[in-house]
């Protein structure tokens with residue numbers, strides 16, 4: 001599965017329709033959430049009820065039926081994440097907190113030349129900056145303040161993917177000093193652009209708090225703030241893409257610590273909140289890219305990785321600002337983060353062993369005669 005993101009250039013009328021669609025989906029989402037909390041209705045029941053409601057409600061009828069069904073699916077996913085302990089209980093979505101809708105099946109959307117045909121919206125101009133490979137699966141339309149995007153996911157065959165360059169395993173420690181430190185001593189510095197953006201966001205937030213509620217100036221500052229956030233998000237994504245591409249191509253096994261549960265950790269420091277999001281992004285992107293190359297990502301429990309000695313296993317307590325690991329038992333002296341990364345790597349390999357996975361993944365042969373099916377099965381095992 002590969003996802004392409006294309007910029008859309010809707011006409012004013014089309015943008016209005018898309019805004020209306022988002023609003024209808026948002027209200028529906030809130031309705032479904034309310035219904036589910038009160039009656040305990042499950043997704044399949046809600047889907048069935050929705051089909052009936054759509055016949056009577058002109059707002060629902062104006063939206064493609066599968067787009068509405070996808071809203072049920074989204075809520076169900078939010079519940080699933082909650083029950084899995086991954087996020088908080090689903091919340092009602094305020095205006096502006098719901099910014100996309102999805103065509104879950106290729107029937108609702110189609111590419112026609114340089115346009116994207118969206119059911120109930122029309123033919124929307126799209127900038128296809130790269131050719132699409134594979135069969136179209138789903139299409140999500142995203143509103144990003146004043147811009148529109150289409151994320152189109154396609155089913156692809158594993159053939160044609162770049163092979164791994166290296167087949168060593170690596171452990172990755174993430175931190176505020178270095179964005180990522182690897183068990184072999186390499187490090188990715190934190191991007192400098194963030195500090196400037198953080199200052200700008202802080203100053204805009206201050207301005208916003210001084211403006212009167214629902215004044216025109218307040219709306220303007222709000223848009224500026226949203227755009228500043230968008231800039232940070234894009235820089236952050238760009239950076240995570242670069243680092244993950246390098247990890248996924250240089251190493252066959254990449255071990256990370258499991259993520260702290262988002263939302264549950266209250267983070268008042270803006271810069272580290274942004275970094276938290278970047279690390280999550282890094283894990284997701286690396287996993288996605290590694291799978292496409294036939295590699296793997298292993299997640300391990302983060303407890304104690306910085307205190308343990310990677311040489312002998314002794315516990316060497318150290319404060320947050322102690323940069324060097326120095327072991328009194330085996331005399332190992334190592335950068336604090338490299339020591340942690342080595343522990344992470346060891347825990348990952350231990351986990352692989354416990355689960356009966358091989359410790360090393362061989363670099364994939366690039367022979368064009370290599371049977372594709374075998375390749376596909378090779379990474380399905382993970």
Ligand SMILES: [Zn+2]
Nearest residue numbers: 309312327330
């Ligand atoms: Zn030691």
